[in-house]
Amino acid sequence: MKLNVGIDLGSTTTKALILGEDGDVLGRGITNSRSNYKVACDVALCEAMINVRFALLSAALECAGAATTWNQMDRLELAFRREQYLAQLAMLAEVLRSFITRRDADGVARVVDEILSRMERDADAMFQPGAKRKSDFFRDLAGSIYLRLAEELARSEGVPFDRLVGLFDKAILDVENRPADAENFGLHVGAALVALPEVPPALRGAVAEAAAVPLEVTCSVGTGYGRATLPFPKDQIRSEILCHGLGAHAMFPATRTVLDIGGQDTKAIQVDERGIVTSFQMNDRCAAGCGRYLGYIADEMNMSLQELGPMACQSSRPVRINSTCTVFAGAELRERLSLGEKREDILAGLHRAIILRAMSLLARSGGVSSEFTFTGGVARNPAAVRALQSLVGENYGDVKMNISPDSIYTGALGAALFARREGLRGPAAEPALEERKTA
Amino acid sequence: MPDVSASATSVHKEDSQLRQKNMIAAHFTRLAQAPETGDKNVYTFVPGNLTELIRSFDLLPVLPEINALQSAMRGKSREYIAVAEKLGHSEDVCTYVKCDLGMMKSGNIGPTGERLPKPDLLLLSYTGCFTFMKWFEILREEYDCPVVMLHVPYQGDGTITDSMRRYVVDQLRDKVIPALEAVSGRRYDEARLREMLARSARAEDDLVAVLNAARQKPSPIDAYFGGVYYIGPIFSAFRGTEEAVDYYRALRAEVEERAHQGLGPITPDGPMARERFRLVVEGPPNWTSFREFWKMFADEGAVVVASTYTKVGGVYDFGFRHDPDRPLESLAEYCMGCYTNLSLPRRVEMLVRYIREFDADGLLINSIKSCNSFSAGQLMMLREVERLTGRPGGFIESDLVDPRYFSAANIKNRLESYLQMIEQKRAGGAA
Numbered sequence: 001m002k003l004n005v006g007i008d009l010g011s012t013t014t015k016a017l018i019l020g021e022d023g024d025v026l027g028r029g030i031t032n033s034r035s036n037y038k039v040a041c042d043v044a045l046c047e048a049m050i051n052v053r054f055a056l057l058s059a060a061l062e063c064a065g066a067a068t069t070w071n072q073m074d075r076l077e078l079a080f081r082r083e084q085y086l087a088q089l090a091m092l093a094e095v096l097r098s099f100i101t102r103r104d105a106d107g108v109a110r111v112v113d114e115i116l117s118r119m120e121r122d123a124d125a126m127f128q129p130g131a132k133r134k135s136d137f138f139r140d141l142a143g144s145i146y147l148r149l150a151e152e153l154a155r156s157e158g159v160p161f162d163r164l165v166g167l168f169d170k171a172i173l174d175v176e177n178r179p180a181d182a183e184n185f186g187l188h189v190g191a192a193l194v195a196l197p198e199v200p201p202a203l204r205g206a207v208a209e210a211a212a213v214p215l216e217v218t219c220s221v222g223t224g225y226g227r228a229t230l231p232f233p234k235d236q237i238r239s240e241i242l243c244h245g246l247g248a249h250a251m252f253p254a255t256r257t258v259l260d261i262g263g264q265d266t267k268a269i270q271v272d273e274r275g276i277v278t279s280f281q282m283n284d285r286c287a288a289g290c291g292r293y294l295g296y297i298a299d300e301m302n303m304s305l306q307e308l309g310p311m312a313c314q315s316s317r318p319v320r321i322n323s324t325c326t327v328f329a330g331a332e333l334r335e336r337l338s339l340g341e342k343r344e345d346i347l348a349g350l351h352r353a354i355i356l357r358a359m360s361l362l363a364r365s366g367g368v369s370s371e372f373t374f375t376g377g378v379a380r381n382p383a384a385v386r387a388l389q390s391l392v393g394e395n396y397g398d399v400k401m402n403i404s405p406d407s408i409y410t411g412a413l414g415a416a417l418f419a420r421r422e423g424l425r426g427p428a429a430e431p432a433l434e435e436r437k438t439a
Numbered sequence: 440m441p442d443v444s445a446s447a448t449s450v451h452k453e454d455s456q457l458r459q460k461n462m463i464a465a466h467f468t469r470l471a472q473a474p475e476t477g478d479k480n481v482y483t484f485v486p487g488n489l490t491e492l493i494r495s496f497d498l499l500p501v502l503p504e505i506n507a508l509q510s511a512m513r514g515k516s517r518e519y520i521a522v523a524e525k526l527g528h529s530e531d532v533c534t535y536v537k538c539d540l541g542m543m544k545s546g547n548i549g550p551t552g553e554r555l556p557k558p559d560l561l562l563l564s565y566t567g568c569f570t571f572m573k574w575f576e577i578l579r580e581e582y583d584c585p586v587v588m589l590h591v592p593y594q595g596d597g598t599i600t601d602s603m604r605r606y607v608v609d610q611l612r613d614k615v616i617p618a619l620e621a622v623s624g625r626r627y628d629e630a631r632l633r634e635m636l637a638r639s640a641r642a643e644d645d646l647v648a649v650l651n652a653a654r655q656k657p658s659p660i661d662a663y664f665g666g667v668y669y670i671g672p673i674f675s676a677f678r679g680t681e682e683a684v685d686y687y688r689a690l691r692a693e694v695e696e697r698a699h700q701g702l703g704p705i706t707p708d709g710p711m712a713r714e715r716f717r718l719v720v721e722g723p724p725n726w727t728s729f730r731e732f733w734k735m736f737a738d739e740g741a742v743v744v745a746s747t748y749t750k751v752g753g754v755y756d757f758g759f760r761h762d763p764d765r766p767l768e769s770l771a772e773y774c775m776g777c778y779t780n781l782s783l784p785r786r787v788e789m790l791v792r793y794i795r796e797f798d799a800d801g802l803l804i805n806s807i808k809s810c811n812s813f814s815a816g817q818l819m820m821l822r823e824v825e826r827l828t829g830r831p832g833g834f835i836e837s838d839l840v841d842p843r844y845f846s847a848a849n850i851k852n853r854l855e856s857y858l859q860m861i862e863q864k865r866a867g868g869a870a
Contacts, residue, residue, distance in 0.1 A: 239852065241859075276864055277860045278864075279825070279831070282852075
């Protein structure tokens with residue numbers, strides 16, 4: 001099966017998106033690994049390839065008319081994710097143990113073993129149907145459990161908590177830098193099938209069918225801040241402005257204005273009826289008012305990034321925050337807290353401050369025309385969306401606003417569409433990421 | 440208008456660049472020797488400079504904004520700006536001013552490493568930049584020297600009337616010439632001025648031919664990055680001199696030969712292999728990362744075929760020439776016609792003409808963070824030029840000489856996006 005790949009190497013996350021021969025999205029992958037762009041790219045692509053296999057699996061089941069097995073499919077995928085998690089956990093265990101030295105206090109090795117064994121035990125619960133996971137990233141998932149257990153056991157066993165944290169911080173980098181082995185589709189899906197209580201023959205057949213399809217990458221196009229580091233020829237690199245414009249057009253064909261708020265830049269883009277960029281503006285040297293701003297605020301408030309938006313949405317009296325400078329906003333935040341302002345009101349003000357900055361870029365790029373598509377990681381934040389809706393309404397009247405649940409993949413989708421065009425023109429002179437032809 | 444010796448090593452140079460380098464170096468040496476030779480000098484600015492008039496009194500021009508950009512290319516502007524900020528000049532002040540003041544406070548060492556003399560006169564030809572006036576106010580306090588100001592009326596409605604011309608000529612006669620006489624101890628010699636203006640016109644003819652060579656495809660020159668070298672002598676101390684006439688004759692021959700051979704421009708990294716984009720650029724270049732900035736364009740095959748920055752010291756390509764038969768009148772018209780003295784509609788008109796006549800892919804604006812007089816209204820101009828030509832506009836931001844305001848990744852990102860946008864438009868969405 002011939003595939004076209006789009007890679008978006010962002011400042012916070014790396015996204016991969018795979019299109020099938022007919023242009024359908026078959027797989028998406030994302031990683032927050034930032035230690036090395038090549039690794040981040042491999043991890044995201046591997047993840048996307050696994051999703052392609054699951055897409056093939058669904059298609060095979062559909063062909064077989066096995067409609068009743070959807071529930072089984074979900075269970076299989078959860079079991080697969082559990083296997084993936086356990087494989088990464090095993091890798092973490094190996095690396096952690098290798099870092100424990102003779103100089104470590106008695107008990108460090110024992111506590112680490114205990115943490116790992118409890119983590120393994122807890123994995124089942126994490127991948128039960130309906131279980132909520134705060135993140136899809138191994139670093140976040142494993143990190144939060146490890147730290148909780150380390151805190152508990154350090155106290156009860158009398159070993160230094162800092163040492164346990166230091167070991168994890170060091171080990172996780174290694175784990176993130178070894179992406180491929182643990183994510184092999186065939187290996188994990190086999191284990192997942194074994195773990196499931198009952199597997200209908202149709203599902204087993206469909207798995208075998210999906211795993212056997214040869215996957216071949218026809219063309220890859222890269223975009224995003226790290227695009228220059230991708231092992232692609234220059235003509236397979238596209239600016240993220242173009243990719244976001246085209247991606248937004250593909251998601252919502254009537255799009256005329258796109259706002260992308262990513263980790264370290266904000267882009268206001270105007271596109272025509274074919275998704276061709278006609279004008280754009282982006283923030284200059286200063287990344288104030290971008291996604292990182294929210295990350296910083298989350299750290300300041302000791303909250304997770306995902307919790308910020310929902311809390312801000314509870315505000316009834318948003319505080320006016322003037323500064324979009326990340327550092328100044330932090331100072332303003334602390335001052336407001338000390339004055340007794342409610343956290344949700346301050347957060348609502350901070351979200352509005354970000355969006356005000358985006359409004360200025362939108363105005364300079366040519367305004368907001370219907371339909372208006374909001375993309376990037378910040379589009380998943382409900383308070384940012386609410387502030388944007390309100391300010392766009394005030395300034396541009398009734399404008400249809402689109403937000404895709406997959407908005408974070410907009411740039412990667414645009415890149416994959418460019419790859420498809422390149423692919424249709426002929427075989428790439430130098431197929432990129434050749435080693436990842438199959439997952 | 441830099442001296443090529445100031446940029447990084449191992450650059451490819453045209454013969455004209457070497458000649459220009461020698462001319463400028465000789466001028467700075469002469470300035471450095473002024474305390475011994477007794478040569479007097481006049482500090483003045485590039486837009487609206489009255490070089491022939493100054494030189495007709497045997498006075499030497501010194502151009503502080505050129506010293507500032509040269510300092511930036513020598514990697515000195517960061518420390519000079521820091522010195523000025525220590526004196527109380529804020530971060531938002533024009534960085535040419537701060538760089539110049541910092542240089543002055545650090546010993547007034549000029550671009551060639553020699554000390555520049557103190558001004559004997561500050562001649563402010565006011566052609567639209569309010570900051571220039573404040574700059575000379577500071578220098579006046581510092582040096583306690585005479586100042587003369589020529590007030591040049593703004594071309595608000597795009598025309599030069601008789602009364603405007605008369606107003607400038609009267610000031611030249613009643614204020615500027617007496618001030619130059621007082622400093623030099625010489626009488627105004629109109630015959631000498633006429634000879635110089637005749638030479639100016641000859642050099643201007645050749646400069647226009649050089650700039651117009653960019654109409655050819657591929658363009659044999661880069662009219663922005665290369666252009667700043669070409670305008671060096673005529674915008675600084677050499678207009679009206681025999682050296683300038685010779686320089687522009689040689690430069691024209693060199694460019695015409697390249698055009699004849701169908702060659703593209705020479706960039707610091709060698710001749711450009713393939714012209715992929717033809718751009719018109721508005722706004723001064725960044726000087727602190729000049730070579731890196733140029734390389735971003737050259738690497739993409741982007742050639743600037745016309746630029747407005749190369750018109751700040753005089754707009755010659757629409758027919759204006761200094762005229763020996765109307766010496767003071769033509770100097771007045773020259774001052775009023777400088778790019779910085781033109782209204783926004785006139786600037787738009789010029790840009791549209793450039794895009795059409797040079798068959799450019801679009802307009803790119805390099806908006807200068809610390810220069811409000813140049814940057815104000817640029818986004819409006821961009822939209823208007825887009826509307827009138829149907830060619831896409833691009834917008835990047837940097838600064839003149841403050842390295843803190845040059846974000847290479849951001850500029851490269853925007854530039855590449857703009858060029859890919861042009862490519863996509865050309866291909867009708869198939870690219």
